[in-house]
Amino acid sequence: MTDFFDDIKATWKKADEVITTDQSLTPEVIKQSITSDSISITSRMLRMINSSLIMLLVNALLLLINCSFYLKVPVYLGAISLSALLCLILVHYLFKQMKRLKTLDAKQADLHQVLQDKIDFFNHAFNRAMFAYGFAVMLLPFNVNLYQERANGGFKGLDLLLLVGFYILAFAFSYVLIKMTYSVYLKQLKNALSNLEQSTLVNMEEELKMNRKRNRIIGAIMVLFVLLGGVAYVVFHSSSLSGQTDLPDIEPTREKVLAEWLQVNGVKPVDYITQCFTDHDVVFLGEYHRIKHDVLLVQSLIEPLYRKGIRQLATEFGRREDQALIDSLLSADVWYEDLARKIVFQQFVWWGYQEYVDIYKSAWQLNHSLPDGSVPFSILGINDSPDWSLIRKAADHDDHSVKSRVWRGGGEHMWASVILDAVSAGEKVLVHCGIHHAFTGYRQPIVIDGKFSHFDKSLRCGNHVYSDLGKRAITVFLHSPWSDSTGYGGRALYPAGGIIDALMRKTGTQATGFDLTGGPFGNLDMGNAVYKHGYEHTVLQQFCDGWIYTVPFPEYEGVTPISNWIHLDNIYHARQQSPNPRYRDATTERFNKGITRSANIRKRFRHLK
Amino acid sequence: MKQNEQTERFVDMVSEHQGILHKICHIYCNNSEEKQDMMQEITLQLWSSFPNFQDRSKISTWIYRIALNTAISNIRRSKKHPLVEALFDTDLEIPSRETDPALDEDINTLYQAIARLNDIEKAVIMLYLEEKSYQEIGEITGISEKNVSVKLVRIKKKLKEIIEEIEG
Numbered sequence: 001m002t003d004f005f006d007d008i009k010a011t012w013k014k015a016d017e018v019i020t021t022d023q024s025l026t027p028e029v030i031k032q033s034i035t036s037d038s039i040s041i042t043s044r045m046l047r048m049i050n051s052s053l054i055m056l057l058v059n060a061l062l063l064l065i066n067c068s069f070y071l072k073v074p075v076y077l078g079a080i081s082l083s084a085l086l087c088l089i090l091v092h093y094l095f096k097q098m099k100r101l102k103t104l105d106a107k108q109a110d111l112h113q114v115l116q117d118k119i120d121f122f123n124h125a126f127n128r129a130m131f132a133y134g135f136a137v138m139l140l141p142f143n144v145n146l147y148q149e150r151a152n153g154g155f156k157g158l159d160l161l162l163l164v165g166f167y168i169l170a171f172a173f174s175y176v177l178i179k180m181t182y183s184v185y186l187k188q189l190k191n192a193l194s195n196l197e198q199s200t201l202v203n204m205e206e207e208l209k210m211n212r213k214r215n216r217i218i219g220a221i222m223v224l225f226v227l228l229g230g231v232a233y234v235v236f237h238s239s240s241l242s243g244q245t246d247l248p249d250i251e252p253t254r255e256k257v258l259a260e261w262l263q264v265n266g267v268k269p270v271d272y273i274t275q276c277f278t279d280h281d282v283v284f285l286g287e288y289h290r291i292k293h294d295v296l297l298v299q300s301l302i303e304p305l306y307r308k309g310i311r312q313l314a315t316e317f318g319r320r321e322d323q324a325l326i327d328s329l330l331s332a333d334v335w336y337e338d339l340a341r342k343i344v345f346q347q348f349v350w351w352g353y354q355e356y357v358d359i360y361k362s363a364w365q366l367n368h369s370l371p372d373g374s375v376p377f378s379i380l381g382i383n384d385s386p387d388w389s390l391i392r393k394a395a396d397h398d399d400h401s402v403k404s405r406v407w408r409g410g411g412e413h414m415w416a417s418v419i420l421d422a423v424s425a426g427e428k429v430l431v432h433c434g435i436h437h438a439f440t441g442y443r444q445p446i447v448i449d450g451k452f453s454h455f456d457k458s459l460r461c462g463n464h465v466y467s468d469l470g471k472r473a474i475t476v477f478l479h480s481p482w483s484d485s486t487g488y489g490g491r492a493l494y495p496a497g498g499i500i501d502a503l504m505r506k507t508g509t510q511a512t513g514f515d516l517t518g519g520p521f522g523n524l525d526m527g528n529a530v531y532k533h534g535y536e537h538t539v540l541q542q543f544c545d546g547w548i549y550t551v552p553f554p555e556y557e558g559v560t561p562i563s564n565w566i567h568l569d570n571i572y573h574a575r576q577q578s579p580n581p582r583y584r585d586a587t588t589e590r591f592n593k594g595i596t597r598s599a600n601i602r603k604r605f606r607h608l609k
Numbered sequence: 610m611k612q613n614e615q616t617e618r619f620v621d622m623v624s625e626h627q628g629i630l631h632k633i634c635h636i637y638c639n640n641s642e643e644k645q646d647m648m649q650e651i652t653l654q655l656w657s658s659f660p661n662f663q664d665r666s667k668i669s670t671w672i673y674r675i676a677l678n679t680a681i682s683n684i685r686r687s688k689k690h691p692l693v694e695a696l697f698d699t700d701l702e703i704p705s706r707e708t709d710p711a712l713d714e715d716i717n718t719l720y721q722a723i724a725r726l727n728d729i730e731k732a733v734i735m736l737y738l739e740e741k742s743y744q745e746i747g748e749i750t751g752i753s754e755k756n757v758s759v760k761l762v763r764i765k766k767k768l769k770e771i772i773e774e775i776e777g
Contacts, residue, residue: 004769008719012738015716016628019635025627027620030652 247494247502247609254520258499259507261520269297269548270304272513273430273476276546277310281423282473284431284462286438286544288480290599292557293550295355297478298432299362305430306366306377312422313363316433317356318381319347320418326379330364337361341562347383349574352565352595359432380429382418382461384410389576396581412437416464423469433461440466440475442543445534450486452533476513476546481553481605482529490530492605494553496540497527501608504549513548516541553608558599566591619659623652626672632739633673636723636731637680647683654679666748673736674749681728722771730764737761 250258267275276283287294302313318326322343329339340360344351360379367376386406396402415437422429436444440462443455465473479500481492494501500521504510516522522541532538540547566574566588574591575584583591623630630651634644655675662671723731729750736746743757752760 005765008768008772009738009740011715011719014713015719016632018716019628019631025623025630025648025652027624030620030623031616 247505248498250499250502250506255503255506257520258503262503262507262509262512262514265519266509266512266514269511269513269550270301272546272548273301274304274308274310276474276476277305277308277428277430280472280474281428281469282419282431282465283429283546284433284438284440284465284473284475285478286433286435286462286475287478289434290353290559291478291480291601292355292559294478294480295353295359295559297548297550298430299355299359301430302359302362302377303366310428310430311375311377312380312427312429313359313378314380314382314415314419314422314429314431314433315359316383316415316437317347317351317359318343318379319383319385320381320414321385322346323381326360326381329360330367330379331376332364333368335361335364335368340364341565343381345565345570345573347381349566349570349577350591350595350598352562352592353559353599354562355559357562380418380422382415382431382433384408384414386410387577388579391579391581393581397579411458412461413459413464415461416468419461419465420468423472431461431465435475435477435480437461438475438477438544439463440473440545442475442531443534445531447485447487447530447533455534474545475543476548477544479547479549481608482527482531485528485530485532488530492608493527493529494608495527495529496524499524500547500549501552505552509549511550513546515546516543517545521547553605556601556605558601561592561596561599564588564592565595615659619656622668622672623655626669629669629672630676632735633676633680635720636735637684637728639724647680650683651676651679667745670745670749673741677732677749681732684728718772718775721775722768725771726764726767730760730767733757733760734764734768737765 273283273285285298298313305311305313325339325343329336329343332339337357340357341352343360344357363377363379370376384407387408388406390402390406391397419429419431431438437460439460443463444460446453446456459467462473462475477495479495482495484490484493504512514521522539524540526532526535526538526540526543531543535542568588571588571591575586578584578586583594630648633651634647638644638647655672658675662668723734726734732750733746733752736749741749743754743761746752746757747754750757
């Protein structure tokens with residue numbers, strides 16, 4: 001080793017001779033260096049910003065979490081605003097510091113001042129950051145608690161206690177770790193300042209020790225964040241806490257009863273609907289909207305129903321005013337796609353989906369195939385002709401006088417009158433509409449701020465028909481998610497507490513229709529959905545009479561948007577007849593994108609397994 | 610002392626000892642632009658500390674101490690913020706040690722090997738090769754004499770292995 005390093009020393013000396021002949025550091029260059037303003041102030045500023053940037057990111061992340069859950073709910077806006085305000089204070093402070101640093105007299109290379117500034121900065125930034133971070137962390141249990149309260153009617157005592165306890169511990173732990181990191185940084189800065197004052201330099205050994213300590217603490221913080229993230233994921237996704245995404249376990253005896261009953265009584269959806277007409281005159285088929293297989297089911301029902309003597313399909317997706325157009329379309333010798341699209345467009349400018357247009361086509365194809373003189377299949381447009389152009393601003397939707405002018409005296413009693421007229425004429429009618437129009441015996445509750453307000457006085461189409469026909473009119477629900485108890489715009493959850501989904505998944509059942517009345521499914525609890533409001537004990541047979549399950553939610557697809565549905569020829573009408581006044585000057589592209597986005601069922605149901 | 614006199618004294622001192630600065634920059638920098646920047650930064654730091662220099666230690670020891678500390682701090686800073694700093698650079702360079710055509714093969718091998726040591730190891734081995742005593746090395750780096758000897762054994766072993774690896 002000694003010989004080896006003798007050689008190395010000789011090489012070093014040889015290099016020394018070459019390197020030290022470089023006399024590039026002339027007195028002029030030295031003078032220029034010490035009077036230059038090229039001191040890396042930018043670099044120093046960036047280093048200073050770095051630590052607070054982490055805190056800002058943490059806050060921004062928490063802010064995003066809050067926003068994603070609560071953006072729609074006004075009560076949380078205050079909390080979100082506060083968190084945003086804290087971020088703004090930090091940003092403001094950082095900019096203020098940057099401005100101050102820029103004014104430092106770099107020519108004097110006043111490192112003493114720079115270090116002193118850094119210490120001040122750390123002190124202030126730490127206090128602000130800890131306050132913001134602590135506030136945000138403490139906000140989480142509050143949020144989770146309220147969120148659960150909205151979704152499931154509140155925590156069971158121990159859940160709440162455990163969760164709050166966890167977050168307090170997490171906060172305390174985070175605080176200690178961050179405080180320790182801060183102390184190490186501060187100590188380094190103070191050492192640097194003190195050494196500068198004494199004209200000695202940082203003790204490298206001590207620095208190494210501190211670096212190791214700092215790295216360990218940073219590592220621990222990272223682990224903590226990963227843990228926090230993991231726990232947050234579990235909290236928001238576990239069935240025991242959220243009841244949102246995991247299917248429930250069914251008690252074995254109950255599962256056996258349901259499965260055995262379904263095996264005997266469940267039939268294919270088309271057969272089920274056809275059978276319903278044996279004892280009933282009007283069957284309301286209530287859909288979620290824009291689910292592809294639901295609309296395809298309606299298409300496939302037309303011919304079998306006709307063979308069984310049911311020749312009337314009343315639809316929400318056609319206007320009473322356009323009945324003559326509908327009749328001419330269905331009796332034409334050739335298929336007029338443009339006319340069919342016009343009928344759908346005039347009912348609602350946003351409804352540019354091929355499957356809904358194809359319902360008319362299915363009826364036309366049937367009529368076209370019938371022998372001469374046969375009674376044709378009819379589609380009855382039951383919807384009103386609202387004039388949405390009267391809505392000038394969002395608040396007009398809540399203005400009773402504006403609304404009455406928009407609806408021009410229409411209403412669901414008018415929808416019902418078309419159906420009742422057909423029944424009076426001796427016809428049986430299948431009604432295809434959204435589930436809320438389809439309620440017959442069930443009264444829909446009005447929910448404000450997650451609380452029951454009153455039952456809808458104006459009644460739904462199904463209610464009007466039911467009041468005239470009683471049990472001759474029934475509701476069949478097309479399986480789809482329900483809103484949670486916060487309101488109709490709330491988070492989508494499994495209907496009936498997820499029992500039906502869990503059972504179908506377990507038994508592998510697909511595409512089946514079954515009665516709720518008189519069967520074990522009718523006694524299932526309705527869970528914590530929005531539909532429970534206003535009722536003391538809610539079981540499924542109060543909600544509807546029959547149920548059609550097709551496939552699990554992950555297999556749901558949206559209907560197909562018609563490309564270029566809104567174009568230059570109909571853009572003016574589309575703008576005028578959009579319920580949302582913000583679309584009064586929208587482009588065709590914006591409309592078409594919106595139509596496509598609305599049909600993204602997969603995205604909407606992505607949390608349902 | 611008047612400002613002009615102090616400046617002249619400082620310039621003389623740096624000119625006289627500029628070999629130390631060149632060697633440190635050569636060890637810690639990968640290319641000529643980096644060397645130039647570091648040289649400027651070290652000079653600046655020496656200047657800012659110069660009023661407090663009280664001749665308590667040898668001037669070369671004082672220069673080594675400040676120059677090494679500045680170099681190490683600079684290297685760590687650039688490692689810590691490579692992206693951020695790159696944003697402010699007009700030319701982005703991939704840092705790799707350039708072989709200096711002015712130096713012969715043995716010297717280049719030695720510098721390549723030293724480049725693979727960590728910041729502190731570089732400082733310690735450089736001072737050893739400069740034939741500084743353990744006491745001086747300790748004084749410059751802030752490491753105790755005993756620790757210097759322990760560290761040197763390890764660093765020398767590591768350097769030998771690296772050189773043997775480079776030479777194949």
